[in-house]
Amino acid sequence: MQVDLAFSPYELEKKDLQDKTVVVIDALRATSTMIVAFENGCSAFIPVATVEEAKKLAAWRNDPQLLLGGERRALPVEGFQLGNSPRDYRPEKVKGKVVVMTTTNGTRALLAAGKAKEVFIGAFLNLSALCRRLREAGREVLIACSGEKDLFCLEDVVCGGAIVSLMEKDGLAVLKSDSALAAKILYEYFAEDIYGMLAACEWGQYLERMGLGKDVRICAQIDSSKLVPIYREGKVYLDR
Amino acid sequence: MQVDLAFSPYELEKKDLQDKTVVVIDALRATSTMIVAFENGCSAFIPVATVEEAKKLAAWRNDPQLLLGGERRALPVEGFQLGNSPRDYRPEKVKGKVVVMTTTNGTRALLAAGKAKEVFIGAFLNLSALCRRLREAGREVLIACSGEKDLFCLEDVVCGGAIVSLMEKDGLAVLKSDSALAAKILYEYFAEDIYGMLAACEWGQYLERMGLGKDVRICAQIDSSKLVPIYREGKVYLDR
Numbered sequence: 451m452q453v454d455l456a457f458s459p460y461e462l463e464k465k466d467l468q469d470k471t472v473v474v475i476d477a478l479r480a481t482s483t484m485i486v487a488f489e490n491g492c493s494a495f496i497p498v499a500t501v502e503e504a505k506k507l508a509a510w511r512n513d514p515q516l517l518l519g520g521e522r523r524a525l526p527v528e529g530f531q532l533g534n535s536p537r538d539y540r541p542e543k544v545k546g547k548v549v550v551m552t553t554t555n556g557t558r559a560l561l562a563a564g565k566a567k568e569v570f571i572g573a574f575l576n577l578s579a580l581c582r583r584l585r586e587a588g589r590e591v592l593i594a595c596s597g598e599k600d601l602f603c604l605e606d607v608v609c610g611g612a613i614v615s616l617m618e619k620d621g622l623a624v625l626k627s628d629s630a631l632a633a634k635i636l637y638e639y640f641a642e643d644i645y646g647m648l649a650a651c652e653w654g655q656y657l658e659r660m661g662l663g664k665d666v667r668i669c670a671q672i673d674s675s676k677l678v679p680i681y682r683e684g685k686v687y688l689d690r
Numbered sequence: 691m692q693v694d695l696a697f698s699p700y701e702l703e704k705k706d707l708q709d710k711t712v713v714v715i716d717a718l719r720a721t722s723t724m725i726v727a728f729e730n731g732c733s734a735f736i737p738v739a740t741v742e743e744a745k746k747l748a749a750w751r752n753d754p755q756l757l758l759g760g761e762r763r764a765l766p767v768e769g770f771q772l773g774n775s776p777r778d779y780r781p782e783k784v785k786g787k788v789v790v791m792t793t794t795n796g797t798r799a800l801l802a803a804g805k806a807k808e809v810f811i812g813a814f815l816n817l818s819a820l821c822r823r824l825r826e827a828g829r830e831v832l833i834a835c836s837g838e839k840d841l842f843c844l845e846d847v848v849c850g851g852a853i854v855s856l857m858e859k860d861g862l863a864v865l866k867s868d869s870a871l872a873a874k875i876l877y878e879y880f881a882e883d884i885y886g887m888l889a890a891c892e893w894g895q896y897l898e899r900m901g902l903g904k905d906v907r908i909c910a911q912i913d914s915s916k917l918v919p920i921y922r923e924g925k926v927y928l929d930r
Contacts, residue, residue, distance in 0.1 A: 460700060461841055601701055604868035628844035628892045635879050636872055652868045 452590045453617060454626040455610050455633050458597035459555070459562040471589045472566035473580065473613060474681065475573060476596035477605040478653050479534050480556025482573040482669040486536035488677050488688055491545035495519075495679075495686040497557040501527050504550045517544070520552040524660050527552070536668045551686075555596035555603075560681055563594050569681035574609055574644060574669060579676040581616045590626075591617070593633070604636070604651040608644070611637025645670035692830045693857060694866040695850050695873050698837035699795070699802040711829045712806035713820065713853060714921065715813060716836035717845045718893050719774050720796025722813040722909040726776035728917050728928055731785035735759075735919075735926035737797040741767050744790045757784070760792040764900050767792070776908045791926075795836035795843075800921055803834050809921035814849055814884060814909060819916040821856045830866075831857070833873070844876070844891040848884070851877025885910035 456462040462472075475481055484495055493515075498504050501522070508518050519532035519539075526533035532543070534553050551557060563569045568587060572580050584591055593613055595606035611633030617623035618634065625631050640647040648654045648666050657666055679686050696702040702712075715721055724735055733755075738744050741762070748758050759772035759779075766773035772783070774793050791797060803809045808827060812820050824831055833853055835846035851873030857863035858874065865871050880887040888894045888906050897906055919926050 457697065457842055464839070464841060599704070601704060602697055602869045602872065604872055607872070629842045632842065632844055632847070632872070632876055636875060639875050639879075 452626040453614050453623045453630050455593040455629045457595050457602050458600045459559045460600040462562045462594045467566040470566050470592045471568045471587045472563040472592045472594050473570045473572040474559045474563050474594045475606045475609050476556030477573050477609045478669055479665055480553045481571045482575055483534055483536045484571055484679055485573055485575045485675050485677055487539035487544050488679055489675055490539055490541040493546050494548045495551045497560045498552050501552055504552045507550050515547055517547050517549045519549040535665050559594050559596040571679040574672045575675045576678055577612055578673045579678050583678045585622055603653055605648055607633045608637050608640050608647055692866040693854050693863045693870050695833040695869045697835050697842050698840045699799045700840040702802045702834045707806040710806050710832045711808045711827045712803040712832045712834050713810045713812040714799045714803050714834045715846045715849050716796030717813050717849045718909055719905055720793045721811045722815055723774055723776045724811055724919055725813055725815045725915050725917055727779035727784050728919055729915055730779055730781040733786050734788045735791045737791050737800045741792055744792045747790050755787055757787050757789045759789040775905050799834050799836040811919040814912045815915045816918055817852055818913050819918050823918045825862055843893055845888055847873045848877050848880050848887055
């Protein structure tokens with residue numbers, strides 16, 4: 451099956467999504483955090499674009515099962531119960547809960563991916579499980595990197611390249627584009643030390659400076675989860 | 691000096707250009723073609739965004755020294771004397787002439803770079819000469835890849851990565867961004883066979899299908915020129 455890759459939501463919006471499976475990646479940290487949350491019993495995420503929208507939705511629903519989560523510049527938002535750190539999403543906090551989530555990049559990529567046939571949540575945490583799901587789906591794959599404010603982010607592209615590389619090794623991938631090929635080369639360059647890459651890239655360094663280095667380590671735990679959340683009709687959840 | 695890289699004019703427009711030297715690259719083919727034209731005695735280029743603008747400017751100037759050049763989808767434009775093939779710009783055609791030029795991507799990148807302190811024209815053809823000029827200039831460098839309609843193009847990023855790599859080997863470059871690092875890794879991956887990369891990338895394959903494979907070979911002639919054209923006050927020319 452053909453595999454293409456978009457470096458940013460801006461690029462994603464320029465591509466044809468029809469009949470494709472899109473994988474949304476925000477390796478540091480949104481999609482990694484979601485996977486950790488589902489491992490801890492979280493029931494769903496509702497991604498929204500703005501803080502105001504999140505607050506409005508929560509007020510309107512007025513449901514104790516509903517929590518607010520997310521970040522701006524990596525920091526928790528005032529009035530929100532949860533940030534964007536995987537360490538926030540402990541079982542006692544999120545079990546059975548629905549989280550209205552807004553982050554700068556990951557949420558934007560998810561919303562842009564909404565027109566695709568199927569949307570999966572990807573991160574280093576669920577690489578192998580994700581590739582199995584893509585194989586089952588059997589459709590053309592478009593990997594959507596969240597980037598940073600529509601600019602290139604190394605960590606998302608390397609994670610996307612890992613998917614390309616794994617699928618190619620399985621004899622599944624036909625590289626459709628320069629960007630998929632570039633991502634694969636970048637992944638193979640860093641494959642031996644994904645944590646080192648995550649800690650050294652621009653956003654990883656920023657998180658370190660903000661005292662969030664522990665999060666980077668969690669986001670580097672390759673294949674620590676078998677869960678592949680899907681994004682459908684405005685919600686991220688587990689369909690199996 | 692710090693080195694950053696933009697994958698596309700869209701990314702370039704999001705970056706701060708003040709006090710920087712910008713290198714504009716459209717390796718297949720606009721910036722390569724310009725260098726060949728200057729080698730053949732061309733006097734200047736005036737880059738404009740649209741075919742209409744080019745025609746209007748030529749009609750208004752009504753000067754026999756003025757020619758129209760450029761492409762749309764790699765093909766010559768009706769009524770233009772020159773296309774975007776380096777083979778069009780033979781001495782007998784371009785010596786002493788000024789070319790009003792419009793191409794889909796290269797021109798757009800040049801116009802977006804206009805706000806920088808200084809703008810150089812780069813391609814595989816003038817890599818070493820370009821790095822010498824960047825060293826002399828001594829300013830922060832921003833490499834502007836033309837891309838393809840604001841999407842990633844392998845050939846421009848690999849060419850940009852060659853500049854990063856050469857400057858780093860000279861002890862000059864401090865990589866400022868994920869994108870500069872990624873470009874360097876991609877260049878080093880393809881360094882042994884730049885022609886092979888140019889022929890295999892998406893745009894190179896398209897040119898081949900259009901019967902323009904000879905152009906790809908010309909654009910792969912590393913260091914065939916010592917010329918470094920500059921873009922200043924709306925014109926591309928040689929200042930020395």
